[in-house]
Amino acid sequence: MVADNKASPWWSAGRHTDIRPFLAARNAMTRATRAWFEEQGFTEVETAILQVSPGNETHLHAPRTELIAADGEPIVRYLRTSPEFACKKLLAAGETRIFEFARVFRDRERGCLHLPEFTMLEWYRANEAYDAVMADSVVLISHAAQATGIGQFSFRGKVADPFAEPEMLTVASAFERFAGIDLLATIDDGEGDRTKLAAAADTKIRVAADDTWSDIFSKILVEYIEPNLGQGRLTLLYEYPLPEAALARATSSDTRVAERFEVYACGVELANGFGELTDAAEQRRRFTLAMDEKQRRYGERYPLDEDFLAAVASMPPASGVALGFDRLVMLASGATSVDQVVWTPP
16 A cells, blocks of 8 residues: 555644644634733724735735626725735724734745735834834733743744843844944935945845845845844844835934834744834835836736825824734744644645
8 A cells, every 4th residue: 555645634633633722822812912902992903805905015916806896897906915004094094003913815925934814913003103013012922922821932943032121133233243234335315225235245145137225135134134033032123224114214313224123033023013104205106116116027016005195194103013923823832833823724
């Protein structure tokens, strides 16, 4: 008899039994997270999945669908990659503290840390600085660990204490420390100077002829920076260069960097937050440039959501965070893959 090496499907009794402890941890974390937001005066919202535009970032890919109107005409819609556009419309409508456990969708993503459909925990504070949502992120991650009773996070041989004081590290400092590159010297008037960064990275990575400044930045980040983050404790990587912050406002102290941060544990990115851009003209400019680059690379572009741009113009100053809830459950439950912490994995 030839052995059948094909893995059993997720719905087989044996496999489901194996992952039930992780799913129980997920439920405990969900309850604890909701309770914390309610204590802080947040309102839970539920926004639409089908959108006019799924987001206007170069490397963001969304499933597309077609609706049929009452008159029989087809209407193109996209499955959202984030609830951000809808949530900012709610801020413009007068909501001040909101959060959502949002089902979101991404094409071209699959792996032990990526799912094509996943849960994004997203929240916003109107009229509050982005260091407030930085603090939120740290508290929520520690609450997740408390809910599951885990003492430390671990992933691929790396560990992080979710209760320890987090490391605060600017992107510029990280590039200097781990890659020996003066990143801010490659930014002029808010734009990345491709020639300067390529020269600085020449002996460290392979730079392709058609790589943009952002491509080179990403290669260095992935190879030299991210593996060193969240070691022993959380890392808050902040003050991202302005070319890498499409939805964030520039800092008041240095227009080369923006109010954007990411949270890492064990080298895993958990959250991405912003001091939100409220200049609609600038937002339109950034989106248009990103869609031009998307067209060049992938032969497609997503429409601009005019209602969203109108909301940006009228929304109050705000800060917000998107947190990969499945990844957090994975670390807080001791799982080794996000497949283990979702009820119906692909």
